[in-house]
Amino acid sequence: MDVTNWSHPFKDQSHPLSQLTQLAHASAGYYPLGRNALWHGGVHFDSGTAALLDQSAVYCVADGEVVAYRIDEHLPTTPYVDDDHCVAKPFSRNFVLVRHRLRPPDIEGRSQTPPSLTLYSLYMHLQDWMFYRDDSTHVRPGFWPEKATDGVVVLQAPVAIKAAELIGHIGLYQCGDAKVPEKKLHLEIFSGDDVEGFIDASRIWAQQLPASERTWLKLVAGTAVIPHQEGFGVAQSPVSDAPGPVSGADLLVPQVLLDSLPAERKITNASGKACRWYRLDGLLMDTDNHPLDGWVCEHVGVTPWVSAWSWEGYAIVYSVDSSLGALAAFWRDLGRFSEAQLVRFGRVADEGNKGRIKSRLYDIIDRNRDGKITATELQAAIRRPAHAQTISRLIIHTESEWSRPIKWDGLDEMLGHSGVTPHLNWLAEKQRINALCWWEEVAPKVGLPVNGAVYHFHPVGLVGQFCAANPLAITPAQLKQIFPLADDADIDVVLNEINGRLAEFKLDTRLRQRHFFAQIKGEVGAYMKGVTESWEYSPAVLKSFSAYYRARPLEAEQDGHLKDASGRIVRRANQKEIGRKHFQRLNGNRIGHPSDGYNFRGRGLIQITGHEKYQGYMRDYNKYWGGDAPDTVKCPELVNSSLNSIRSAIWFWLYKAPYSEDYGRGILDVNGVTRIVNGGLTGLVERQTAYVLVERVLK
Numbered sequence: 001m002d003v004t005n006w007s008h009p010f011k012d013q014s015h016p017l018s019q020l021t022q023l024a025h026a027s028a029g030y031y032p033l034g035r036n037a038l039w040h041g042g043v044h045f046d047s048g049t050a051a052l053l054d055q056s057a058v059y060c061v062a063d064g065e066v067v068a069y070r071i072d073e074h075l076p077t078t079p080y081v082d083d084d085h086c087v088a089k090p091f092s093r094n095f096v097l098v099r100h101r102l103r104p105p106d107i108e109g110r111s112q113t114p115p116s117l118t119l120y121s122l123y124m125h126l127q128d129w130m131f132y133r134d135d136s137t138h139v140r141p142g143f144w145p146e147k148a149t150d151g152v153v154v155l156q157a158p159v160a161i162k163a164a165e166l167i168g169h170i171g172l173y174q175c176g177d178a179k180v181p182e183k184k185l186h187l188e189i190f191s192g193d194d195v196e197g198f199i200d201a202s203r204i205w206a207q208q209l210p211a212s213e214r215t216w217l218k219l220v221a222g223t224a225v226i227p228h229q230e231g232f233g234v235a236q237s238p239v240s241d242a243p244g245p246v247s248g249a250d251l252l253v254p255q256v257l258l259d260s261l262p263a264e265r266k267i268t269n270a271s272g273k274a275c276r277w278y279r280l281d282g283l284l285m286d287t288d289n290h291p292l293d294g295w296v297c298e299h300v301g302v303t304p305w306v307s308a309w310s311w312e313g314y315a316i317v318y319s320v321d322s323s324l325g326a327l328a329a330f331w332r333d334l335g336r337f338s339e340a341q342l343v344r345f346g347r348v349a350d351e352g353n354k355g356r357i358k359s360r361l362y363d364i365i366d367r368n369r370d371g372k373i374t375a376t377e378l379q380a381a382i383r384r385p386a387h388a389q390t391i392s393r394l395i396i397h398t399e400s401e402w403s404r405p406i407k408w409d410g411l412d413e414m415l416g417h418s419g420v421t422p423h424l425n426w427l428a429e430k431q432r433i434n435a436l437c438w439w440e441e442v443a444p445k446v447g448l449p450v451n452g453a454v455y456h457f458h459p460v461g462l463v464g465q466f467c468a469a470n471p472l473a474i475t476p477a478q479l480k481q482i483f484p485l486a487d488d489a490d491i492d493v494v495l496n497e498i499n500g501r502l503a504e505f506k507l508d509t510r511l512r513q514r515h516f517f518a519q520i521k522g523e524v525g526a527y528m529k530g531v532t533e534s535w536e537y538s539p540a541v542l543k544s545f546s547a548y549y550r551a552r553p554l555e556a557e558q559d560g561h562l563k564d565a566s567g568r569i570v571r572r573a574n575q576k577e578i579g580r581k582h583f584q585r586l587n588g589n590r591i592g593h594p595s596d597g598y599n600f601r602g603r604g605l606i607q608i609t610g611h612e613k614y615q616g617y618m619r620d621y622n623k624y625w626g627g628d629a630p631d632t633v634k635c636p637e638l639v640n641s642s643l644n645s646i647r648s649a650i651w652f653w654l655y656k657a658p659y660s661e662d663y664g665r666g667i668l669d670v671n672g673v674t675r676i677v678n679g680g681l682t683g684l685v686e687r688q689t690a691y692v693l694v695e696r697v698l699k
Helices: 016-025 129-133 195-206 255-260 323-334 339-353 356-365 375-382 385-392 405-411 424-436 439-446 459-465 476-482 488-501 510-527 539-545 547-551 553-559 575-581 611-624 636-640 642-655 666-678 684-697
Strands: 043-045 064-070 077-082 085-090 094-102 117-126 152-161 166-168 171-173 182-191 214-219 251-254 266-268 275-285 291-299 305-307 315-318 394-399 453-457 569-571
Touching: 016 251, 016 255, 016 375, 016 385, 016 459, 064 117, 064 439, 077 424, 094 166, 094 439, 117 166, 117 171, 152 439, 182 459, 195 315, 214 255, 251 255, 251 275, 251 385, 255 488, 266 488, 275 385, 315 356, 323 339, 323 405, 356 375, 356 385, 356 394, 375 385, 385 394, 385 459, 405 424, 453 459, 476 488, 476 510, 476 684, 488 642, 510 642, 510 666, 510 684, 539 547, 539 553, 547 553, 553 575, 611 636, 611 642, 636 642, 666 684
Parallel strands: 315 394
Antiparallel strands: 043 182, 064 094, 064 152, 077 085, 094 117, 117 182, 171 182, 182 453, 214 251, 214 305, 266 275, 275 291, 394 453
16 A cells, blocks of 8 residues: 555654654664664654653554554563562563555656555554453454464455554563563564665656655755844844854754744745745754754755655665674673673674764764764764754664574673573573564565565654655645735745644644635635725615614615716715614624724624624734734724734634534535624625635645
């Protein structure tokens, strides 16, 4: 199944850089080295990340098909010697393996087939069967049988699964040196295909993709970061050549992060669209790895936007590093070797420090340039977005942890294990490793290389790579199709307001978005400008909708407009009187304030009308936006400003909830939405026509 959708394994909605730095909170299990400096092909979610994420269930990271799994009835245990006592420590060996097909989108007008890559996602250490049997409230994954398997199941007919569908629940795992078990998920993504060839072909393909596919803004090392000053805004933007610090490393910033910045942290130069400024705090760093806060400039058309399919910053490391060399280097760095061991394993440790994975990490994160990489240094690096991102773009080609458990016998001598002097806990650990492994049973049946050598991807990094833009985000080109006469500056204002907060603003489905913009189109037309409602009515129209004027036809003749024989208006309607006589009694206008009807006419992109709504917008403003609330009661015309016109529309959408009339029927629901927005069905035809257009644009 081709991957169309992606999901964080715990449905986290933060931006991709945050999802990477979250992993620094894990107690162990980093990519690509664990705390013991040995190769580690995935990432862990454990008690350390539980404070940041809802880890109550594990979800599939991408569309695919389940090809294999294991579920034991009870968790097995491993007997370790702990303080001279034999302690049975539980561990989950349950897993799910999902196969995916990754391919770039087709290019319109081209008949060629895009390159493709088969990927596998692996979810290790899941809950056992008892967890579900003993508590019926625990939802079971749909692909499991009705009983425990206590062994590996390779599905003859793989079961389709979509991104964000249930994989299972985190199981318990107690390491040999741990006093208590903890919940732990080990997550991997890998491929047995020619990844290097795929990436080369994908980069060529990406050159032909539309600009909408470029969802990462590349800020190269040396980017100026201008410290914030009071007064920076549309009227006074930072100066790009002002003195200040510069970044010390490349950083790719996802569009979804920039979209989510509040309006006061984004500036588009008033002189045009030559420069966009973003206030980014704590994302970039200087050459000494200190975080930088301030404004960065996107020179439009110059600062590059890149596609996920360009695989920007990715590098493949072909590793033949030995576990013995890595562990020997680690032990020597910790001072754990005796003099005899230094003689015996010193050369092995030297080779371990020259390993290809560690050499690449030295280039990135060896902070004190001492030729050593500790778990603390690796953890600190993952806290820094630029380093976390660079590490996440390392693809490691090496043998899987889950194949050939016999390879761990190579550590016997250094760990002091032999037939004469057995190391009981190392024996126990190898028994556990053997129980965890599954490769030989699964690989030949699902298309993986039998020798276990595959390309490993940082799983959270890869998911985030394709989640740089919200798939429901609206593009300037789309909004221009809906409002062809709109100014580019107004389009920017609207998209800056909504794209980063679609869920919060109840615009998180295409249906809701279609209704929202169809109503705006019906209210203000193709210019998408906040306008003041006009009551340029004839006497006949006044009497058609107003009981007041039907009872007083003479006043209708006086207050309505007058036309000559040719149909030209020769006397304008008296809109102040119409407001005082008819509208004063409606829309929450105040008794004793005869001008309310006229003063609080419909304004903004969704024409909010009446004192109650003008006051309500001002009252609720700081629920959704920072800064001083505009005094729209004292100055009603403020509602028509570019910013307030969209914000007042959003406020009305949330306050009156016209989206509640969306029952999934498309144009058939326009009636109900219009009744709430317009207080009736006036203008229904225009809104239905607009809906047809918006539906065609927002697919």
